[in-house]
Amino acid sequence: MNPARTGRVVVLWCAFLLVHLVTAWTGWLYPSQPMGDVVLVYEPWASSALSGGAIVGVTETWVYPQLGLVPMLVAKVAAAPLVPLLGVAGAYLVAWAVLVTAVGALAFGVLLGRSPTRPRRAAAWFWCAAVLLLGPIAMYRLDALTVPIAVIGGLWLASRPAVAAALLTVGAWIKIWPGALVLAALVAGRERIRMLLAAAAVTAAVIVGLLLLGADAEVFGFLTEQTGRGLQIEAVAATPFLWMAVAGAARIEYSFEILTFQIRASGADAVSTALTPLMVLVVAAVTALAVVKALRGAAFARLFPPSALTLVAALIVTNKVGSPQFQTWLLAPLILWIVFDGPRSRIPAVIVLALCGLTCLIYPLAYDALLAAEPLAVALLTARNLLLVVLLVVGIRALARVPSARPSRTRK
Numbered sequence: 001m002n003p004a005r006t007g008r009v010v011v012l013w014c015a016f017l018l019v020h021l022v023t024a025w026t027g028w029l030y031p032s033q034p035m036g037d038v039v040l041v042y043e044p045w046a047s048s049a050l051s052g053g054a055i056v057g058v059t060e061t062w063v064y065p066q067l068g069l070v071p072m073l074v075a076k077v078a079a080a081p082l083v084p085l086l087g088v089a090g091a092y093l094v095a096w097a098v099l100v101t102a103v104g105a106l107a108f109g110v111l112l113g114r115s116p117t118r119p120r121r122a123a124a125w126f127w128c129a130a131v132l133l134l135g136p137i138a139m140y141r142l143d144a145l146t147v148p149i150a151v152i153g154g155l156w157l158a159s160r161p162a163v164a165a166a167l168l169t170v171g172a173w174i175k176i177w178p179g180a181l182v183l184a185a186l187v188a189g190r191e192r193i194r195m196l197l198a199a200a201a202v203t204a205a206v207i208v209g210l211l212l213l214g215a216d217a218e219v220f221g222f223l224t225e226q227t228g229r230g231l232q233i234e235a236v237a238a239t240p241f242l243w244m245a246v247a248g249a250a251r252i253e254y255s256f257e258i259l260t261f262q263i264r265a266s267g268a269d270a271v272s273t274a275l276t277p278l279m280v281l282v283v284a285a286v287t288a289l290a291v292v293k294a295l296r297g298a299a300f301a302r303l304f305p306p307s308a309l310t311l312v313a314a315l316i317v318t319n320k321v322g323s324p325q326f327q328t329w330l331l332a333p334l335i336l337w338i339v340f341d342g343p344r345s346r347i348p349a350v351i352v353l354a355l356c357g358l359t360c361l362i363y364p365l366a367y368d369a370l371l372a373a374e375p376l377a378v379a380l381l382t383a384r385n386l387l388l389v390v391l392l393v394v395g396i397r398a399l400a401r402v403p404s405a406r407p408s409r410t411r412k
Contacts, residue, residue: 009112012124016108017101019128020139024097027136032364034136038096039089041259042142045069046076058213061221064142066210067173071145075099093140100144107148110155111335123338126349130331133353135360141325146171150178150332154308155339157185157195158300165195169202176222177329180283180311187290188304230255230262231272233370234362235322236385241265243382245373252371260323261371272320279318286310289399297405302344305337306402309348310395317392322385324363327355330391344398351391358384 027035049055049069057066075095082091108127111120131138138144153167165185171178182199186192210219231238233252241263244250250265262268290307312333316326330352337345362370362381369377 005115008121009116012112012116012121012128013108015128016105016124019132020097020101020104023131023134023136023139024101027093027097027140030136030364032367034364035093035140037142038093038140042072042096043076043088043092046072049073050076055213057218057221058210058215059218061218061225063222063225065173065176065222066215066219067170067206068142068175071099071142071174097139100139103145104148107151110152111339119339119342122342123335126338126353127331127335129353130334130356133356133360134327135364137324137359137363138328138356141323141328143175143177143325143328146175146178147328147331149174150181151335153178154181154185154304154332154336157189157304161185161189161191162194162198165198166202169199173202173206177312177315177326178332180315181308181332183283183287184290184304184307184311187287187294188298188300188307190300229272229320231268231275232321232323233261233263234324234381234385235275235320236317236388237271237275237320238263238268238322239382239385241268241271242370242373242378246375246378252373260321275318275320279315282314282318283311286314286396286399289396293399293402293404298402299405301340302402303399305333305340305345306395306398309333309337310392310399313388313392313395317388324359327352327359330355348391348394348398351387351394355384355387355391358387 033040045056046069047053050073054060055069056062057064057069062068075092078099079088079091079095082094085091086094108124111124111127113120116124149167149171153164153171156164156167165182168178168182168185172182182195186195186199189195207219231241233242241250244265245252245263250263250268252261253264254260255262286307290303293303309330312329316322316329319326334345334349334352338349358380362377362384366377366380370381
């Protein structure tokens with residue numbers, strides 16, 4: 001590697017570490033407890049499992065896939081030496097931030113390699129900018145650990161398809177969304193059987209392990225738990241109801257069952273019920289379009305990125321939840337799009353960066369105002385949600401424009 005390229009790599013690594021240090025620190029400074037889930041939910045779950053109490057996903061139904069408990073346990077063990085200095089909560093927060101940074105650094109290293117190309121350097125800068133704009137929510141949520149797993153898996157799809165599919169499936173057993181990348185890879189890739197077998201092997205291993213631990217109906221409890229949710233205030237479909245709340249025609253209430261704020265209004269339950277089948281229909285339509293392109297011989301580098309991003313965007317836009325950490329889901333598809341097909345990734349990349357900035361303004365900075373249904377906060381969320389719809393449309397348009405391979409015709 002020449003000195004100039006070495007210098008660029010060193011600058012990128014410095015940027016990565018500085019961004020994560022700043023982002024981790026802002027979690028201690030910003031309002032609305034942006035680190036709340038880590039200390040109020042993750043740490044008690046880990047403590048219960050390690051002390052012989054209830055094990056979420058095994059002895060009781062859980063809202064997350066079961067491998068999501070693993071990083072919580074790792075952070076708990078790593079935090080133990082720090083407890084005398086920082087207390088239980090402080091030690092766990094520091095351990096969590098270090099864990100997220102370490103796993104992210106592993107993926108960052110895979111992205112850059114020894115001699116990164118210009119697209120890979122651009123993807124690295126995008127990653128740093130997105131984390132900085134998104135703020136503490138980019139680190140202090142379980143989703144933060146699935147992003148680097150998805151990045152590594154996506155980067156290895158062409159060279160190590162079976163390993164890549166296995167990694168992405170592991171990610172899906174932590175949080176569901178990387179399953180969208182598995183689906184996109186199966187459609188766009190050329191090693192479909194190997195990837196499908198790898199994904200099936202990981203899933204089978206997880207299920208067998210859970211059954212051996214004593215799980216029963218809890219194995220797929222994370223799916224049934226989602227269906228019973230109401231309409232969360234940050235969901236795209238909740239936007240009209242928030243304006244009703246501004247006018248006094250709807251209420252924002254806290255659900256102690258799923259630990260989130262939901263809309264209470266006439267018609268909200270019906271919209272919430274309709275969103276799950278709508279999600280299935282939209283995902284099926286996007287997948288069908290990608291399949292048509294694949295059957296016509298579209299190149300993997302052109303087909304996979306818009307397929308992955310559009311599927312992930314569809315999961316967010318049609319979701320009844322809409323938590324701020326959902327924006328992290330968009331980072332991996334965009335990083336991969338920049339690497340595989342840089343020139344066509346610019347517009348979606350700008351949109352995602354804008355989404356990250358708007359999301360941070362909403363949560364945690366203006367969240368109290370949002371809970372009070374103040375017009376400015378609701379307007380910010382409305383702009384964010386409209387931009388999510390725009391991203392979905394941009395993704396569908398990019399997918400529709402993926403060129404088909406022209407079969408060569410030779411005459412004897």
